Amino acid sequence: EEQLVESGGGLVQPGGSLRLSCVASGFTFSNYWMSWVRQAPGKGLEWLANIKQDGSEKYYVDSVRGRFTISRDNAKNSLYLQMNSLRVEDTAIYYCARTISATPGAFWGQGTLVTASS
């Protein structure tokens, strides 16, 4: 069974850092682009970043570029999102998703909640 399991969310003070992880199973992780997408409470989806199969290409939405870094470790079937200089408005559920062709969310994890609050 294909699975994506996110972890690493929690409560962090504004200005702080957090590293999210996403572990893949049930499919060949190294064959796919991967994305991070977030959803603020009661709000819509926001695509954040994606990364090529070998990590050689990365793209970001303007709102997180320079603060967030996407990375992956294919040997560990893992995707990461390093989040620095967190803001209150970064509070959201963060999803990792398998990307196919030009479809950012072909398959999704269940998400991990990040709360940036003092």
Added chain:
Amino acid sequence: QSALTQPASVSGSPGQSITISCTETTSDFSSYNYVSWYQQHPGKAPKLIIFDVSSRPSGVSNRFSGSKSGYTASLTISGLQAEDEADYYCSSYTTSDTYVFGTGTKVTVL
């Protein structure tokens, strides 16, 4: 990149057909056939229901169909069922090698 514009809500009775629009006004959108649609039930992760404008993933009901004309993509749900009550989001690939989601539409089955 601004979010794609969707109606906030659409409703219909069981058995009816409804259509959700997804509109963007820059050339980023109209040049590509890379529109996807997602269904999200409360408290759940989104689920892909349409990709590449009109293709359905394996296992998705053929009651869901997609199309695109110019700056507007559309999702049609035919034979509306109670289980279709959910939020729906469109998404498009952009010329910046990034993605943008729509504002989301709440579908209510009357």
